[in-house]
Amino acid sequence: MDALQWLVFFICICFKATQTESSWTVDVPSSVEGLLGSCVVIPCSYNYPDITVHTFTGIWRIDDQVIYHPTDSNTVEKYRGRTKLLGVLSKKNCSLMIENLQQNDGGPFFFRIELEGPNMFSYFNNKVSISMIGEPKTTEFFVQEEVKEGQTISAFCSVSHSCPTYPPDFHWSHSGEKHFQTQNLQNGQWKATSTLNFHLNHTDHNKPLRCRVTYHGGKQRETSKTIKVKYAPVNVKVEYESDVNEGETVHLKCSSDANPVSSYEWHSETDALLYKGQTYTMLNVSRHSEAVYCTAVNEEGQVKSSTVQPNVLYSPDIKTYSECSSHNGIVKCVCVVESRPPSMVHFVVGDRVLQSTTVEENGSVTTGTLQTDFGSFKFVHCLANNTLGNANLTLSLPVNDNMQNIFIASGAGAGVIFLIILIAIGVGTVKRCRRQSDGTPKSDLSTMRSDRPVESPRYAQAKRKENYEDVHCNDIYANDSVYGNIETDWDESVYTNV
Numbered sequence: 001m002d003a004l005q006w007l008v009f010f011i012c013i014c015f016k017a018t019q020t021e022s023s024w025t026v027d028v029p030s031s032v033e034g035l036l037g038s039c040v041v042i043p044c045s046y047n048y049p050d051i052t053v054h055t056f057t058g059i060w061r062i063d064d065q066v067i068y069h070p071t072d073s074n075t076v077e078k079y080r081g082r083t084k085l086l087g088v089l090s091k092k093n094c095s096l097m098i099e100n101l102q103q104n105d106g107g108p109f110f111f112r113i114e115l116e117g118p119n120m121f122s123y124f125n126n127k128v129s130i131s132m133i134g135e136p137k138t139t140e141f142f143v144q145e146e147v148k149e150g151q152t153i154s155a156f157c158s159v160s161h162s163c164p165t166y167p168p169d170f171h172w173s174h175s176g177e178k179h180f181q182t183q184n185l186q187n188g189q190w191k192a193t194s195t196l197n198f199h200l201n202h203t204d205h206n207k208p209l210r211c212r213v214t215y216h217g218g219k220q221r222e223t224s225k226t227i228k229v230k231y232a233p234v235n236v237k238v239e240y241e242s243d244v245n246e247g248e249t250v251h252l253k254c255s256s257d258a259n260p261v262s263s264y265e266w267h268s269e270t271d272a273l274l275y276k277g278q279t280y281t282m283l284n285v286s287r288h289s290e291a292v293y294c295t296a297v298n299e300e301g302q303v304k305s306s307t308v309q310p311n312v313l314y315s316p317d318i319k320t321y322s323e324c325s326s327h328n329g330i331v332k333c334v335c336v337v338e339s340r341p342p343s344m345v346h347f348v349v350g351d352r353v354l355q356s357t358t359v360e361e362n363g364s365v366t367t368g369t370l371q372t373d374f375g376s377f378k379f380v381h382c383l384a385n386n387t388l389g390n391a392n393l394t395l396s397l398p399v400n401d402n403m404q405n406i407f408i409a410s411g412a413g414a415g416v417i418f419l420i421i422l423i424a425i426g427v428g429t430v431k432r433c434r435r436q437s438d439g440t441p442k443s444d445l446s447t448m449r450s451d452r453p454v455e456s457p458r459y460a461q462a463k464r465k466e467n468y469e470d471v472h473c474n475d476i477y478a479n480d481s482v483y484g485n486i487e488t489d490w491d492e493s494v495y496t497n498v
Helices: 003-023 401-437 445-466 468-478 481-497
Strands: 025-027 031-035 040-042 045-047 057-062 065-068 083-085 096-098 110-114 120-122 129-133 140-143 146-148 152-161 169-172 177-184 190-199 207-214 220-239 243-245 250-259 263-268 273-276 279-282 292-298 301-304 311-318 323-327 330-340 344-349 352-355 358-362 365-370 379-386 389-396
Touching: 031 040, 057 083, 065 083, 140 220, 152 169, 152 207, 169 177, 169 190, 220 292, 220 301, 250 263, 250 292, 279 292, 311 379, 323 389, 330 344, 330 379, 330 389, 344 365, 365 379
Parallel strands: 031 129, 146 220, 243 311, 311 389
Antiparallel strands: 025 045, 040 096, 057 065, 057 110, 083 096, 110 120, 140 152, 152 190, 169 207, 177 190, 207 220, 220 250, 250 279, 263 273, 263 292, 292 301, 311 330, 323 330, 330 365, 344 352, 344 379, 358 365, 379 389
16 A cells, blocks of 8 residues: 555544544533422433444443442442433433432533443533522512402412422412413523412402412422402491480491492481481481481492491380270270380289280380279279380270169169159148148048139139248249149149049
């Protein structure tokens, strides 16, 4: 072989050697960041000469120590069970994961590939170091902080990490629709983002929305933002002293939950505007004071409270339509009392104080009923009392029907007896008057019979006019038609019989 041939051969050998050396390449970052106690993935891709390969063996080393080998026994004890090759070597991916990252796991590490036969290569010049951090990095958090009730908004929570195999877990303090996405950054860093779409109401006002991130290994990071929700008034209510004596003053205060803060108006139950302000004062309250309600107003709306009316306390008031009545000979007295608190109702008959036979309460009205033997009493007294005072009313008892009949019958009999007595007295008086007016001595019946035809009417009239006692007798009965008639009838019957 001449000199020219040797030169060509040498150039070919050198070119081939140079071509083979440049085909063994690897792409790894010079440094990655890892969270202590978590995991870290060293991204790695490599290349080898264009040869046919069926068997691949990937090894990671630190100086002369093997930190990863497909055969566990070949791995130093310190890393045994903590390292794992994630990449598929046949696809030229040599990425390595180290779990439970410790402070002395900083490296530097390099990759070695062993192919079939003499084809193997160690990438000494492409080493990777791990930079340790003790706590997770700050979380990126975004949410709209001022919203209106009823809106649906989105919140975003993002963190960077170095372990895509076990990405961080996100937990939200509010329910809603959640979405997760991850993004590969550079130098072995990844970005994980959780999105929350949720609906807001007034209960979310001034409450923090929290995003808690839990990393592989257990470390956590939490961040929050307070949301301001604008909403119309809710829980509108009136506070006041429920029991108040009639004639006193009561203060009513309206309150509500609203953002922005409410203003207040007071209305009667007929919707008449009474006052503007949070506290309304009712002067000289009475049992007839009407109910009121308040309205809370802000830029988001207005809401009414329920209608309220103070419980006005007052002493008993016995109604004038209270009465005693009789039905089928049974007397019943009803006493109707209005008061608050309710009254006790009693009846007084003579010197007896009697409880009501029945008592009915209907709101502020108490009705006491007494049904008993009232005897011959003409009146009964109704007494009512509560903690604020007392009252009484006299009720007339009706006359019993049977007693009326007895009284009528007794009156008629007494009248007849009295009339008979008067007739008897009248007859005796008339006889005496006539004897006194007759100047002649008494005569027997036969004499009276013989004298009558002669002396009859004139005699009697003349003698009555001349004699004083006779005139006096006539004067006694002159104006009494009853006795006059009796006198006339008696005279005629006597003379007729004679």
